[in-house]
Amino acid sequence: MDAALDRLLPPADQEPRTLHEAVRYSVFAGGKRFRPALVLASAQACGLDADTVLPVACAVEAVHTYSLIHDDLPSMDNADWRRGRPTCHVRYGEAIAILAGDALHDMAFQWIAAASDRLGPPDRVLRVVLDLAAALGTQGMVGGQVLDLLAERGQLPADWVPEIHRRKTGCLIRACARVGPLLSGREEDLPRLTAYGEHLGLAFQITDDVLDVVGESEKLGKRAGADEASSKATYPKVFGLERSRQMAREEAEAAVAALRPLGPRGELLAELARFVVERER
Numbered sequence: 001m002d003a004a005l006d007r008l009l010p011p012a013d014q015e016p017r018t019l020h021e022a023v024r025y026s027v028f029a030g031g032k033r034f035r036p037a038l039v040l041a042s043a044q045a046c047g048l049d050a051d052t053v054l055p056v057a058c059a060v061e062a063v064h065t066y067s068l069i070h071d072d073l074p075s076m077d078n079a080d081w082r083r084g085r086p087t088c089h090v091r092y093g094e095a096i097a098i099l100a101g102d103a104l105h106d107m108a109f110q111w112i113a114a115a116s117d118r119l120g121p122p123d124r125v126l127r128v129v130l131d132l133a134a135a136l137g138t139q140g141m142v143g144g145q146v147l148d149l150l151a152e153r154g155q156l157p158a159d160w161v162p163e164i165h166r167r168k169t170g171c172l173i174r175a176c177a178r179v180g181p182l183l184s185g186r187e188e189d190l191p192r193l194t195a196y197g198e199h200l201g202l203a204f205q206i207t208d209d210v211l212d213v214v215g216e217s218e219k220l221g222k223r224a225g226a227d228e229a230s231s232k233a234t235y236p237k238v239f240g241l242e243r244s245r246q247m248a249r250e251e252a253e254a255a256v257a258a259l260r261p262l263g264p265r266g267e268l269l270a271e272l273a274r275f276v277v278e279r280e281r
Helices: 002-008 017-027 034-045 050-071 088-092 094-114 122-136 141-152 158-184 187-214 235-239 241-258 260-278
Strands: none
Touching: 002 050, 017 050, 017 088, 017 094, 034 050, 034 158, 034 187, 034 260, 050 094, 050 122, 050 141, 050 158, 088 094, 094 122, 122 141, 122 158, 141 158, 158 187, 158 235, 187 235, 187 241, 187 260, 235 241, 241 260
């Protein structure tokens, strides 16, 4: 993934240098590369070559990184540490951080469009583009971020937490899981991987909430306890720590159950679901 991202991203010494440095600083800061791994696993499960869908996997990592850059801004979460290093706006200033996020959002769709000939028939590629765009929009990640901000201000009831998580984190993970059936044309697998992605997205974010309470800053790469300090609406805050852990496991189990009709084709996807709830960062 890193090699593919390095090929696609503009070099750091290309003008405007500060912008390209900020983009690369954020993309190569580390991270699990979970979402692109999910794209590749979904493709593999549907009989596609992983190398073929690398541009889509890179695009997903680009939009995820853009969301982190913007999420960390003083006007949002006001975070100063991400992936074990100062956040983009701390290193480069708020204006460059905003523009770096904007640039990554734009690059993601450029990469998919530029690779459309190798990705498959135009109608299938278009479905992936539309699915990804919807996952990022007002009914997805951006809308979820708005709900998250409203919850911090006490303008939403506590029972909105699952909906916030579904939009802010779950929709992009769901889109990653759907890439395989959308590009391969395996329509029978689409509802299975859609359900898998929906449960996986919740399992991922609930685990994130739990790790913010019990995790170590050094392993997380960001400051533990930040959610509580900023009065975020989280699963442990609403449901308690132990119940939240149980709910994460239940969502992961439901994700794995959705894969059963795939048989051996779903093994790697099932491993990713188990990883989500067992991870320490």
